[in-house]
Structure formats: C-alpha cells, structure tokens
Amino acid sequence: MHAAADEPAAQIAADVLARLRERRPRVHCITNSVAQNFTANMLLAAGATPSMTVAPEEVAAFVAGSDALLVNLGMFDAERREAIEIGIEEAMEEGVPWVLDPVYVDRARARAAFARTIITKYPRVIRLNAAEFVSLAGSAPGVDSLKRFALDSLAVVGLTGATDLVADAARIARIENGHPFMAKVTAVGCAGTALVAACLAVEHDPWRAAVAGLVMLGVAGEIAGERAPGPGSLTIGIVDVMHALDRDTLIKHTRVT
Amino acid sequence: MHAAADEPAAQIAADVLARLRERRPRVHCITNSVAQNFTANMLLAAGATPSMTVAPEEVAAFVAGSDALLVNLGMFDAERREAIEIGIEEAMEEGVPWVLDPVYVDRARARAAFARTIITKYPRVIRLNAAEFVSLAGSAPGVDSLKRFALDSLAVVGLTGATDLVADAARIARIENGHPFMAKVTAVGCAGTALVAACLAVEHDPWRAAVAGLVMLGVAGEIAGERAPGPGSLTIGIVDVMHALDRDTLIKHTRVT
Amino acid sequence: MHAAADEPAAQIAADVLARLRERRPRVHCITNSVAQNFTANMLLAAGATPSMTVAPEEVAAFVAGSDALLVNLGMFDAERREAIEIGIEEAMEEGVPWVLDPVYVDRARARAAFARTIITKYPRVIRLNAAEFVSLAGSAPGVDSLKRFALDSLAVVGLTGATDLVADAARIARIENGHPFMAKVTAVGCAGTALVAACLAVEHDPWRAAVAGLVMLGVAGEIAGERAPGPGSLTIGIVDVMHALDRDTLIKHTRVT
Numbered sequence: 001m002h003a004a005a006d007e008p009a010a011q012i013a014a015d016v017l018a019r020l021r022e023r024r025p026r027v028h029c030i031t032n033s034v035a036q037n038f039t040a041n042m043l044l045a046a047g048a049t050p051s052m053t054v055a056p057e058e059v060a061a062f063v064a065g066s067d068a069l070l071v072n073l074g075m076f077d078a079e080r081r082e083a084i085e086i087g088i089e090e091a092m093e094e095g096v097p098w099v100l101d102p103v104y105v106d107r108a109r110a111r112a113a114f115a116r117t118i119i120t121k122y123p124r125v126i127r128l129n130a131a132e133f134v135s136l137a138g139s140a141p142g143v144d145s146l147k148r149f150a151l152d153s154l155a156v157v158g159l160t161g162a163t164d165l166v167a168d169a170a171r172i173a174r175i176e177n178g179h180p181f182m183a184k185v186t187a188v189g190c191a192g193t194a195l196v197a198a199c200l201a202v203e204h205d206p207w208r209a210a211v212a213g214l215v216m217l218g219v220a221g222e223i224a225g226e227r228a229p230g231p232g233s234l235t236i237g238i239v240d241v242m243h244a245l246d247r248d249t250l251i252k253h254t255r256v257t
Numbered sequence: 258m259h260a261a262a263d264e265p266a267a268q269i270a271a272d273v274l275a276r277l278r279e280r281r282p283r284v285h286c287i288t289n290s291v292a293q294n295f296t297a298n299m300l301l302a303a304g305a306t307p308s309m310t311v312a313p314e315e316v317a318a319f320v321a322g323s324d325a326l327l328v329n330l331g332m333f334d335a336e337r338r339e340a341i342e343i344g345i346e347e348a349m350e351e352g353v354p355w356v357l358d359p360v361y362v363d364r365a366r367a368r369a370a371f372a373r374t375i376i377t378k379y380p381r382v383i384r385l386n387a388a389e390f391v392s393l394a395g396s397a398p399g400v401d402s403l404k405r406f407a408l409d410s411l412a413v414v415g416l417t418g419a420t421d422l423v424a425d426a427a428r429i430a431r432i433e434n435g436h437p438f439m440a441k442v443t444a445v446g447c448a449g450t451a452l453v454a455a456c457l458a459v460e461h462d463p464w465r466a467a468v469a470g471l472v473m474l475g476v477a478g479e480i481a482g483e484r485a486p487g488p489g490s491l492t493i494g495i496v497d498v499m500h501a502l503d504r505d506t507l508i509k510h511t512r513v514t
Numbered sequence: 515m516h517a518a519a520d521e522p523a524a525q526i527a528a529d530v531l532a533r534l535r536e537r538r539p540r541v542h543c544i545t546n547s548v549a550q551n552f553t554a555n556m557l558l559a560a561g562a563t564p565s566m567t568v569a570p571e572e573v574a575a576f577v578a579g580s581d582a583l584l585v586n587l588g589m590f591d592a593e594r595r596e597a598i599e600i601g602i603e604e605a606m607e608e609g610v611p612w613v614l615d616p617v618y619v620d621r622a623r624a625r626a627a628f629a630r631t632i633i634t635k636y637p638r639v640i641r642l643n644a645a646e647f648v649s650l651a652g653s654a655p656g657v658d659s660l661k662r663f664a665l666d667s668l669a670v671v672g673l674t675g676a677t678d679l680v681a682d683a684a685r686i687a688r689i690e691n692g693h694p695f696m697a698k699v700t701a702v703g704c705a706g707t708a709l710v711a712a713c714l715a716v717e718h719d720p721w722r723a724a725v726a727g728l729v730m731l732g733v734a735g736e737i738a739g740e741r742a743p744g745p746g747s748l749t750i751g752i753v754d755v756m757h758a759l760d761r762d763t764l765i766k767h768t769r770v771t
Contacts, residue, residue, distance in 0.1 A: 014506065026275070032309070032310075033290040033293055033309075033547040034293040034294050034297055034309050035294075036547055036548040036552060037266065037292065037294060037548050037549075037700060037701065040548055040700035040701075041699050041700055041745070041746065041749070044699060044744070044745070045698065045744070045745060051588070051618060051621065052546070052547075052548050052588075053546075053588075053589055053590060053591075053618075053622075054589065054591065055588070055589065055590045055591040055592070056591075057624060058590055058622040058624055058625060059590075060620065061622040061624075061631050062621055062622060063624065064596040065621055066635075074309075074310075075309070075310055075311065075312065076310060076314070076315055077310075077311065077312040077336060078314075078336075079592075080592060104308060104310075107308065107319055107322055108310075108315040108318040108319060110314060110315055110318075119552070122434070175687060177742065184301050184302065184500060185297075185298050185301060185496075186294060186296075186298055186301060186307070187294065187296035196375060200390060204304040214456045228497075229497050229501075230302070230496060230497025230498070230499040230500040230501055231298070231496060231497065231500050232298065232302070232492075232494060232496025232500070233493055233494075233496075233497055234496065235298070235493070235496075235745060235746075236493055236747055236749070236750055237744040237747075237748075238541070238745025238746065239699075239744060239745060239747075240742075240743050240744025240745065240747055241744070243698060243744040243745050244743075244744055287568070289567075290550055290566075291550040291554055291566050292551075293550060293622055295551065298707040319528050329565070330564070331566070332567055332568070332569065333567060333569045333571070333572055334567075334569040334593060335567065335569070338628075360569075361565060364565065364575065364576055364579055365567075365576060366575065367571060367572055367574060367575075387549075437682040441558050441559065441757060442554075442555050442558060442753075443551060443554035443555055443558060443564070444551065444554075445604075475685040480636065485560070485754075486558060486754050487751040487753060487754025487755070487757045487758055488555070488558070488754065488757050489559070489751060489752065489753025489754040489757070490751075490753075490754055492555070492750070492753075493750055510668060513679075
C-alpha cells in the first residue's frame with residue numbers, strides 16, 4: 001500500500017497527533033459560519049480546544065490566550081475583516097502562529113486583494129485549492145509554481161485536491177490520501193486548515209505541521225469515506241475516525257511521496 | 258403506488274436532476290446561519306455548487322458569477338437586508354433567477370413588510386409554509402388562494418407541508434412525498450428552497466423548476482426518513498440519498514397529482 | 515442502577531417532557547452561530563419550537579411571541595449584545611422566563627463584565643461549566659459556593675461536567691448521567707441550556723426546570739454515547755434519542771442524588 005519513503009510523513013503525523021492529544025492546544029478560529037460547527041468538532045476530535053468568536057472587541061483576548069490562529073476568508077463581512085486584522089496583529093505580537101485559508105478568492109476581487117495584504121503578515125501556512133492558487137499566485141499549480149509562491153509569501157503552501165501538495169521553498173510532499181466524498185460536502189477544506197493550525201501549535205516547523213494536518217485529514221476522510229453510504233455520513237464518520245485516529249492507523253494508511 | 262398521471266412530475270424532476278449533475282450550476286445563498294451548512298451540503302449532493310457570503314461589499318460579485326440566487330429571510334439583520342437588496346438588484350440586471358424563502362414572516366411585522374417589497378422584484382418562485390402564506394397572502398392556503406397569490410406576485414408559489422402544493426396562475430401540482438421527520442429538524446424547508454434555486458439555474462420554466470426541486474426533496478426525505486431511527490439521522494441520510502438520487506428512484510417513488 | 519431517591523428527578527423530567535410535547539412552547543434563542551443548528555434540532559426533538567434571529571430590530575417581536583428566552587454569550591459581537599439587551603428587557607416586561615449560558619467568560623474580561631450586568635436582570639437559571647463558574651462566582655465550584663452564587667444571583671445554578679449540579683439556595687441535585695463523548699463535541703452544553711429554557715416554558719419552578727432539562731440531556735447523551743462509535747455520531751444519535759425519549763426511559767436511566 002505504501003513504500004518505505006512514506007514512513008517519514010506518517011511518522012510526522014503520528015508524532016504531531018500524539019502531542020496534540022497530550023497538550024490539547026487552544027486554536028482560535030476566525031472562520032465562516034458555514035464551517036464553524038464542523039471545524040470545532042474536527043478540532044476537538046483531534047485533541048485541540050477551539051474558540052470561534054469573531055467579535056473585534058474580544059478577538060485579541062482570545063488570540064492572546066491561544067496557541068494558534070486560523071484565518072478563513074469564507075465570510076468576508078466588515079466585522080470579520082476587522083477581527084482578522086486585530087487577530088493577526090495580536091498573533092504577531094504574541095508569537096502565536098497563524099494560518100490562512102483564502103476561500104473563494106477567485107470569486108471576488110476585494111477578497112483576493114485582502115488576502116494579498118495579509119499574506120505580508122507572515123502566515124506560517126496557506127491552505128487553498130487550485131482555483132484559489134491561480135488567483136493568488138498568478139500561475140497554474142505545479143511543483144515549481146508552488147515552491148515559488150512559498151518563497152514569495154514566506155509561507156508553506158498546502159494545495160488540496162485529489163492529491164494534496166505541501167511545499168516550502170525546498171521541500172514537497174504529495175499526499176495521496178482522501179476520498180471523493182470529501183469534495184462533495186462543505187467545510188472539509190476549512191477543517192483541514194484548522195487542523196494545520198492545531199498542528200502548528202505543537203510543531204514549530206510549518207512544513208511538518210502542514211503535512212501532519214493534511215495527512216490526518218486525508219487518512220480520516222479516506223477511512224470514513226470507504227465506510228460511508230454517502231457524503232452526508234462522511235461528515236459524521238470523519239469526526240468519529242479522527243477521534244479514534246492513532247499512530248498505527250496513520251502508519252498503515254498514509255500514502256505520501 | 259402511483260398513477261400514470263404522476264409520471265410527468267417524476268420525469269420533470271429526473272430531467273432537471275440530470276441537467277444539475279451535468280452543468281453543476283453555481284447557486285449563491287443569502288440565508289440564515291442555522292441553515293447554511295445543511296443547505297450547502299444538500300446543494301452539493303444534488304450537483305450544484307453553493308456560495309454563502311452575506312457581505313454587502315462582495316455579494317454583487319458572487320451573484321453576477323452565479324446561475325441562481327436564494328434569498329432566505331430567516332436571519333433579518335441589517336447586513337443581510339443590505340446584501341439581499343444588492344443581490345436582487347444584481348440578479349435582475351444580470352438575468353440571474355432568484356427565489357424567496359420568507360421564513361417566519363408570520364412572527365415579525367417588519368420582516369413581512371420587507372418580504373412584500375422584494376416580492377415586487379420578480380422572484381421566480383416563493384417557497385413558504387402555511388403560516389407564512391397566510392401572513393403574506395392574507396387568506397388561508399388553498400388551490401384558489403395559491404393561484405391568486407401566484408398571479409398577484411407573478412411568481413410560482415410552493416407551499417410545503419404534509420402535502421406540497423406548487424402553483425402558478427394556471428397549473429397546480431400536489432406532491433405527496435415526504436416524511437414526518439422532515440418537520441422535526443431545522444432547515445429542511447430552507448434547503449428545499451435552495452434546491453428550487455438550483456433547478457431554476459437549469460430549467461427556465463419556474464413551475465417545472467419548483468416541482469423538480471420539491472419532488473427531489475420529498476423523495477430523498479421520504480427514503481431517508483424510512484431508514485432513519487430518528488430526525489437526527491434524517492439530516493445525514495437525506496444528504497446521502499440526495500447524492501445517490503437518480504431517474505429510476507425518482508420514477509419509482511414520486512407521488513404527484 | 516438507581517436508588518428510590520432518584521425517582522423524584524426522573525419524575526420531574528418525565529412530567530416536564532410530557533408537557534413540552536403537549537404544549538410545544540416557543541423558545542427564542544440568542545445564541546452563537548456554532549451552536550444554532552444543533553440547538554434548534556435538540557429543541558425540536560424535545561418538542562419545542564425554536565426561533566433564532568439575532569437582529570436587534572426584530573428580537574423584541576420574537577421574544578414577545580415566545581414562552582422562554584435563551585441568552586448564550588458564545589458570540590459576543592455588537593449586534594448580539596444589543597439583541598440580548600433588548601431581548602432581556604422584553605422578556606422582563608412580558609414575563610417571559612430567560613436563562614443565561616455565559617460561554618467562555620473565563621476567556622475575555624468584557625464578556626464576564628457583561629455577564630455580571632445581565633445577571634442583575636433575573637435570569638431564572640444560569641448554566642455554566644467549572645471555569646465559567648470560577649470566573650463569575652470568584653470561588654471554586656462546590657455545594658456551598660453554588661448555593662451562595664444562586665442566592666447572590668437569585669437564579670438557579672446548573673453546573674455541568676462529569677457530574678452536573680443543580681442548586682438554588684436550598685436544594686441541590688447531582689445528575690450522574692452523561693457520556694464522555696458529550697465533552698468531545700461542540701455545543702452540547704449550549705443545547706442543554708436551551709433545553710432548560712424550553713422546560714422553563716412549561717414549569718414555573720426554575721430548579722425543577724433545570725433538573726428536568728439537564729436530566730433529559732444527560733440521559734439522551736448517555737444512551738446515544740453508548741451506541742455511538744465516536745463523538746461525531748453522538749451529535750446525530752442524541753437528537754434521535756431525544757426525539758424518542760419517554761417516561762419509561764427517563765425512569766429507567768435517570769441517576770440523580
């Protein structure tokens with residue numbers, strides 16, 4: 001099922017998962033209301049403790065008390081924009097790592113412009129799909145363009161799709177795990193970015209954190225998808241599988257090159 | 258189980274569903290936060306691609322890039338009101354069909370007044386329940402009052418309940434599909450209106466689109482309800498069944514007179 | 515499994531549940547967007563009719579037409595703050611009982627200050643966890659500190675955790691029902707407070723209402739948890755079990771001292 005070369009990624013994911021379960025890091029999520037409930041349950045299942053307020057008045061207090069910050073642009077209202085700006089400032093001051101999910105930047109110009117601005121504020125990881133990548137990077141996704149975008153943005157880039165690619169300027173991982181149902185329900189990508197944020201709370205190397213988070217998501221989704229009669233059941237089963245996920249399951253199922 | 262007279266409705270639903278799956282239309286949803294996640298998953302299961310932003314600054318861009326617009330009044334805050342007005346203007350300019358779900362207009366006068374105003378802006382379909390109908394039409398629901406309301410509003414009227422009625426000034430369909438659990442969970446009606454919006458993206462006749470969307474919902478809900486131990490399971494099973502829904506299942510299960 | 519002394523609590527819960535199912539009270543919920551969908555489905559499963567708008571302009575109309583009000587601080591944005599103030603004023607004027615869920619007051623000072631202010635406006639019940647209790651009561655949770663806090667706030671206090679404690683100045687109940695998965699998914703506590711609000715709509719004694727609501731939640735969660743392969747499945751199963759909950763099941767499973 002997987003070659004010896006896969007073992008490092010499975011190992012990375014297993015080590016990070018063990019730390020998540022031991023330390024139970026707090027992850028503050030500024031995310032869209034479509035994804036909030038599923039994201040919270042996926043974080044809890046992985047061992048993290050989510051908080052979700054988007055009120056500008058209190059987001060700094062929540063970020064300061066958190067171990068990582070998720071910034072998801074899936075709802076781009078005035079309140080969330082303000083909360084994001086405050087949250088990122090606080091994260092930078094307090095040394096809290098943050099990740100960016102630039103949802104649908106390909107659909108609205110103002111959102112893409114905002115994404116470009118906050119990318120200058122050092123997200124550790126940017127997780128996006130192919131259309132969003134094209135919108136931000138100005139080129140088709142591929143190993144070279146990913147590495148270039150990672151270098152330009154000083155961030156690890158996690159491009160998800162049938163195969164996930166995780167790149168920094170030097171390293172690349174291809175994650176082959178997953179299931180077609182994962183693209184048939186909303187918020188799976190959003191939850192994946194949240195998992196990467198959780199991993200960043202316990203793993204300083206952002207490339208390893210991104211690999212760990214996306215491997216966990218891919219393996220949990222693959223196992224849940226194989227058992228699910230349809231995509232509705234996947235949304236429940238993936239939480240169950242994430243909660244039960246352990247080193248052995250990761251070692252057995254991870255397919256990364 | 259069903260008479261020959263049913264076949265047209267089943268045929269309509271099957272034809273529209275086939276086009277949904279082939280064309281994967283984009284449906285922009287201005288809807289309440291209670292219903293967003295379930296609505297998105299039902300649209301994805303039927304073959305459509307949902308977007309959900311309610312930010313007034315970007316709603317025009319999303320509507321312009323969409324094939325249909327859903328306007329749901331279940332949350333009636335200042336931001337959504339503004340987004341709805343912008344969204345409808347854009348839809349009218351761009352020729353994007355839109356549908357109205359006047360949630361709980363029977364509970365707050367300002368909401369009913371707002372609904373009456375936007376009904377002058379040519380929704381293709383209005384989907385509501387009996388209490389909402391009484392509030393807007395000023396008369397008890399029945400074949401004559403539905404046809405009159407359809408004529409007055411220049412919209413198809415879809416009244417849902419134990420039996421669904423879909424009327425324009427000339428035609429009426431009675432959809433007998435469904436399951437009691439569908440009234441025991443939130444957002445099923447909201448998702449039904451979203452399905453009608455998706456159908457409008459691939460079917461110009463709004464009466465056929467409304468029949469198609471509500472038949473799909475009723476058949477999926479009926480099959481899922483019969484398998485579900487309770488209404489919680491229905492919310493998952495209905496997504497699974499909608500994803501697997503096909504012509505044969507529709508032909509076999511549709512009960513419309 | 516349970517002693518004769520437990521029967522009163524099971525009886526209370528069974529009596530209140532029967533009234534919920536007969537009267538189907540309306541419960542208006544000003545709650546966070548993470549919890550809205552699950553809360554609505556749990557209320558529907560118990561027999562209540564939820565509404566969820568947080569628009570300041572119409573919250574008074576919804577509260578005036580409701581039998582109980584839930585105030586949950588899990589999202590503490592300007593709009594919800596205004597809606598809460600209007601909603602509580604209306605509830606006091608109309609004699610609509612209201613309950614408070616001071617989510618995460620231990621994480622942000624302004625939220626705790628706001629909670630302290632609205633506690634002066636006579637919530638019938640305050641439902642919280644240990645960290646939230648410490649933040650508001652200024653002392654560790656225990657029988658004496660709960661009774662003191664209940665006396666000071668003139669409210670029944672429902673402290674939830676592995677064991678739930680329900681106290682007013684004179685009475686205390688220890689609810690031993692529940693399942694570890696209930697702490698592994700979001701919004702279970704929020705839904706519990708909503709159930710207490712529903713119970714208050716049909717039971718004037720707030721201590722009995724709080725016992726009834728938390729017993730229903732604990733028993734439903736325990737039965738669902740024992741059947742669930744993981745916490746994801748719990749979120750669905752608990753709605754199914756709540757919908758099927760009856761006197762016999764409550765009498766058989768309630769463990770209260």
